Amino acid sequence: MDNNLILKLEGIEKSFGEEKVLKGIDLSVAHGEFITLLGPSGCGKTTTLRIIAGLETPDRGRVLLEGRDVTDEEPNTRNVNTVFQNYALFPHMNVEANVGYSLRIKRVPKKEIVKRVEEALELVRLTGFEKRMPNELSGGQRQRVAIARSVINQPKVLLLDEPLGALDLQLRREMQTELKRLQTHLGITFIYITHDQEEALNMSDRIAVMRDGVFEQLGSPSDVYDRPRTSYIATFVGSANIIKGKVVKQTEDSVFFSCCNGTGIAALSGVTLSEESEVTVALRREHLSLHKEKPENAHGFWTVIKEKRFSGGILQILLSYGDDLELISSKQGLDSDMTVGDNVFVTWNPENAVPVDLDGDQ
Amino acid sequence: MKKKKRKNRPGLSIFSILPLYLFTIVFVAFPLIYLFVLSFLTRAETWGVVNQLTLKNYLGILDPIYLNTFIESFKLAILTTGLVILVGYPYGYFMAKLNSDWRRRMMLLLMIPFWISSLMRLFGWVTMFRANGVLDKFLMMLGIIDEPLKLLYTYPAVVVGMVYALTPFMIFSVYSSAEKLDWSMVEAARDLGATRWKAFVTVTLKLTLPGLLSGVVLTFIPSMGLFYIAELLGGNKVVLVGNVIQEQLMKSHNWPFAAALSVVLMALTSFVIFLYRKITKVKDLEGLV
Structure with a gap:
């Protein structure tokens, strides 16, 4: 691991005035990894990125780049480049001059600059746009110029601050594929910021879900999606259902709990819960099964269908249970024969129910 | 982008801009034409002019005394x-x-x-520079000098007065273009390997150049014509074109x-x-010129 380690953050803390924006960030990034910092605006993800870039100095903690402490180094001496949220293209320079900027600063011979600019533009599929000015480009094209400009110098780490935020949905999808292709092709480590969980799940090797200046969970997309650590993550990433119940009994690999008018079961090992204690369980919408009759020996509870919604080929059924508590079930494909007002029994596979907030975090 | 905005502004019909045209014609174009015509007329014996066309006025400027004044004014500007x-x-x-x-x-x-009359402010400098004035007393008190500097009625005094009077215009125009600057571009330059200085020269300075240039225009033009600063702080030692014009108009009635x-x-x-x-190829001087 250590040889392969390219970037390390150790206990990064940062305050702006009274407000503590980062409360101890630790992160180890391997060479060639695609890491996404996912979180709502104001969670500190941009500040983290700016600290890695050197545009901000942490109050506490260290930034190590290939084992070298760069915490107090100027941004221009770090082999890290950034794709800014607003692209920050130089308005007084054409595409060619923008892309070649870092090479001109380094006084690379002119011939080589021309060659490398050409290659970089080819990479982002903008050949032929050399002489255009930034204000003559579309949003997507500007984005590509910004990427070409920051990869031309072959940085060790590329930082991307919500690079697709300003693009429309379709372009965003295209650019996601493109960025992933680029990253694999160049073999550069990407640290990517987004508040879009779908983007994070699609592209990343690992996701760090950020909240209030800390990493709430750091893991692979399937870790974060299938085994959310907290109810916050469960709802933020893929908007899972959260149900609360009281522990009835615990076996080696699962926990049984009571919930309004029924019982539930969830897979759980390695943690012991005391009887009668509260337990919170995350259940993905697509993992709910609805039955008109209660299946034998099944764990689950009765609910009432309140609403049915069809959106994008996915049927969503809003279910209510208990006192104003709601669940959403979703499934791909055709309408079901159940109608609003029906009583249905909800079940799920124990391994799809994930107890969350086990360590007392909210 | 700015250019696009200027084209086809809706709602500006010929009637709504008419007052502006009238104002410009009456207060700018007409006086200029009058001035131009006047410069070719002949001076009357005692007062005013006679309608007799002549080039004498322009030939008079070729006199070394006046040519020199132009060169001196130019240098000072x-x-x-x-x-x-x-x-x-x-x-x-x-x-x-x-x-x-x-x-x-x-x-x-x-x-x-600016709330104080500019003349009053200038008299402030007079008290400052006068022999045994505020500056002299202060420096002597500190023991830096033994004798009064007698700065009043010297060239440096005029320069200080000019710079003092004109700097605000530069500040305002630089500020107005620096304020619009997107600082993330400077960060981008730093991120791409530029030192602070390099980033300043290649990005900040380039992008604030329109403000700087309009500041230059706002400074250079008045400094060629300001006469009262040279008169009050330079006595008769510093004579600028503005002083000559004022003298010819007010004293000689020529x-x-x-x-001319x-x-x-x-x-x-x-x-x-x-x-x-x-030289600088900047066409847009922030709406000036």
């Missing part, structure tokens, strides 16, 4: 503009970087002197000659600005 850039650019630049509270304070600091001097002065400044724009 360049020196003044240079110093105004040195003082005004950093001020405007840093003011744009401050938070809004401090910006307001700095702006107020600039505005307060209106045609004063007009003005026309040449205008032509000269226009030419300098034209050259400046050619």
